[in-house]
Amino acid sequence: MRFDKGHIESAQDAARREPTDRVCLAWLTDAELPSWDAWVDRHPLAVVYHCSPWMRVLESAFPHMKGEVLVLRNAGSGEILGGLPICQVRSWILGTRRVSIPYASIGDPLVSNAGDLNRLLSGLTAKHGANGVEVRTWRTPASYFTDAPVVDRALHHVVDLAPGPEDIYRRLSRTAVRRMISKGTKAGIQVVEARGSSEWTEFHRLLTASRRALGLPAMPLAFFEAIRQCLPESRRLLLLAIKDGRPIGGALGLKSSGVFILEYSGEETLGSGSGAGQMVYWESLRRACIEGCRWFSFGRTSIDNSGLAAYKRHWATVEEELLSFGPGMTQTSRKAVAGSSKTRRLIGAVSRYAPHPVYRLLSNFCYRHWG
Numbered sequence: 001m002r003f004d005k006g007h008i009e010s011a012q013d014a015a016r017r018e019p020t021d022r023v024c025l026a027w028l029t030d031a032e033l034p035s036w037d038a039w040v041d042r043h044p045l046a047v048v049y050h051c052s053p054w055m056r057v058l059e060s061a062f063p064h065m066k067g068e069v070l071v072l073r074n075a076g077s078g079e080i081l082g083g084l085p086i087c088q089v090r091s092w093i094l095g096t097r098r099v100s101i102p103y104a105s106i107g108d109p110l111v112s113n114a115g116d117l118n119r120l121l122s123g124l125t126a127k128h129g130a131n132g133v134e135v136r137t138w139r140t141p142a143s144y145f146t147d148a149p150v151v152d153r154a155l156h157h158v159v160d161l162a163p164g165p166e167d168i169y170r171r172l173s174r175t176a177v178r179r180m181i182s183k184g185t186k187a188g189i190q191v192v193e194a195r196g197s198s199e200w201t202e203f204h205r206l207l208t209a210s211r212r213a214l215g216l217p218a219m220p221l222a223f224f225e226a227i228r229q230c231l232p233e234s235r236r237l238l239l240l241a242i243k244d245g246r247p248i249g250g251a252l253g254l255k256s257s258g259v260f261i262l263e264y265s266g267e268e269t270l271g272s273g274s275g276a277g278q279m280v281y282w283e284s285l286r287r288a289c290i291e292g293c294r295w296f297s298f299g300r301t302s303i304d305n306s307g308l309a310a311y312k313r314h315w316a317t318v319e320e321e322l323l324s325f326g327p328g329m330t331q332t333s334r335k336a337v338a339g340s341s342k343t344r345r346l347i348g349a350v351s352r353y354a355p356h357p358v359y360r361l362l363s364n365f366c367y368r369h370w371g
Contacts, residue, residue, distance in 0.1 A: 024073060036080065215348030
C-alpha cells in the first residue's frame with residue numbers, strides 16, 4: 001500500500017486557514033519553541049526531526065551547525081499555521097549551506113500548499129540571502145517546488161502498521177527474516193532495551209564496526225550521546241541483541257506520534273548469520289505497532305546500494321523514491337550535496353582498509369563538514 005499523499009493534503013486543507021493578508025513570517029525564539037513542539041505533535045506530516053530537541057542534538061554534537069525554525073503564523077492571534085526547521089551547516093570546504101533537516105531521512109516542510117512553502121522560502125532568502133536550502137521530502141507533493149532542482153534521490157522502504165504485528169510477521173520473508181529470528185532465538189540471543197550510557201557506547205561500537213565493513217566513516221559517539229541526553233525516552237528506542245552477556249547487535253529507532261524511523265543499526269560481525277540483526281529489527285517493528293505508530297520507516301537507502309534495498313524488501317515494505325529539492329541553491333551547493341563518485345570510492349577504500357587511527361581521522365574530518 002503506497003502512502004496516500006492526497007489524503008494528507010485533504011486533512012491539512014480541512015484545517016482552518018487565514019486570509020493571506022493576515023499571515024506573517026516569524027523566526028521563533030527559544031522561548032517559543034515549546035509551542036512549536038506542541039504544534040508539531042499534531043501535524044500529519046511531522047516526524048521526530050521537526051521537533052526542537054532534534055536541533056539541540058545537532059548543535060550539541062556538531063559545533064558547525066546552528067538550527068532555527070521559520071514559521072507562518074496568524075498576524076493577530078500568533079497561531080502557527082506552517083513551518084520549516086532549518087539548520088545552517090558551516091564548512092570551509094563545502095561552504096555554508098542550509099539543510100532541512102541534517103541527518104534526517106525525511107523532513108517535509110510543514111505546509112498545506114505551494115503558496116505557504118513559497119512564503120517560507122522567501123522569508124529564508126530575506127534573512128540569509130539567495131543561497132537556497134536543501135529540503136528532504138517524503139510526503140510533500142513535488143509540485144510544491146516550482147522550478148526547484150532535485151539535488152538528491154534515494155529509496156525509502158516503509159511498512160504500513162495498520163494490519164498489526166501478527167499479520168505483518170506472516171508477510172516477512174520466510175528465509176531472510178523469520179528463519180533468522182528463529183535461529184537467533186534458539187541460540188539464546190535476547191533483545192533488551194538499552195538505557196544506561198555504557199549500553200549506548202556499546203551500540204556505537206557495533207555501529208562503527210558495521211560502517212567500517214561497509215566502507216563508511218564512523219559517526220561520532222557525541223552524536224549518540226546527544227540523542228540520549230536531548231531526546232526524551234518517548235522519542236527514542238535503543239535495542240540490543242545480547243548473547244552470553246555481550247551485545248552483538250543493536251538498532252536505534254526515533255519516534256513521533258505516527259512514524260517510527262529505524263535509522264541506525266550495527267552488528268559485531270556484519271553478515272554473520274546469527275539472526276541478531278533480524279531480531280532487533282523485528283522487535284523495533286513490533287513495538288512500533290504496539291505503541292500505535294502508523295508507519296515504520298527503514299530510512300533512506302542510496303539508489304546505488306542494491307544489496308541494502310533488496311534486504312529491506314524482505315520486510316513487507318513498500319518501496320518509494322525520496323526526493324531532496326534545492327530551491328535557490330547554487331551550482332556549488334548542489335555539487336556539495338551530490339558529492340563525486342571518485343570521492344565516495346576513496347572514502348570507501350580508506351574506511352575499509354586503512355589502520356584504525358587513519359579511519360578515525362577520516363571519520364572526524366567527514367563529520368566536521370557533512371550535514
